[in-house]
Amino acid sequence: MIRPELLSQILRWREVLVGVGALAVGLWLALTSFGGTRWVGVVVAIGGIAIMREGIMRLRRPSDGGGxxxxxxxxxxxxYLSGTGGGAVSLDILSGVAxxxxxxxxATWHLMDTEGRQVAIPADAEGARAIFDALAAIPGLSEEEAVAALKAEGRGRQTIWSKGPKRLS
Structure with a gap:
């Protein structure tokens, strides 16, 4: 049996651990094989690095729940649903994130759309970590900047992303 505290830490770090495993197998294949297998090892190692990077980014995100x-x-x-209100915003008409x-x-997320609606979501609301995954589809929005804004000290509002004017090509 694994203690619940240890199991929760293993589950929290699982993506990083899978990435390390893939990197190790890939490097082993790349360094000990010949021909096409060597290149398979290189590809597996690169995939392991990508999985580790994503796992580390997820670890840096603030935890949700309790809000x-x-x-x-x-x-x-x-x-966003709560007893005091809520709202919804589509990523297709999103105009700003703060x-x-x-x-x-x-901390509170502020999501604005082109129709003038704004949804304020506490960063510790249940399921708020899913906001990161949803916003990953927005070109030009930096997850590192969002994490830094959520973890910053003091009071204030920081715009993470805003929709720029469309350019004619």
Whole structure:
């Protein structure tokens, strides 16, 4: 039997561990094989590095749960439900993303759309980590910048991304 605390840490680090395993197998194949197998090893090693990078990025994200409301992401729409309100915004008409810090360690996502609606979502709402995955589809939005804004000290509002004017090509 594995203690629950240890199991939760293993599950938290599982992506990084899978990436390390793939990297090790890939390097072993690349260094000990010949011909086409060597190139398969190189590809597996590169895949392991990519999995490790994504796992490390996920570890840096703030944990969710314990806050007010529930976030649901389905088919390019982020929906926030709570007892005091909520709302939904489609990624297709998203015009801006900002993070507001309250100075006490809490943060709130602000998602604005082109129709003037704004949804404020506490960063610790249940399922709020899914916002990162949904926003990954937005070109020009940096996950590193979003994580830094959520973990920043003090009060304030930081715009993470805003939709620029369309250019004619």
């Amino acid at each position: 007010a409301g529930v976030v649901n992401v389905t088919e390019r729409q982020i929906t 993070v507001e810090r309250d100075g006490r360690g809490g």
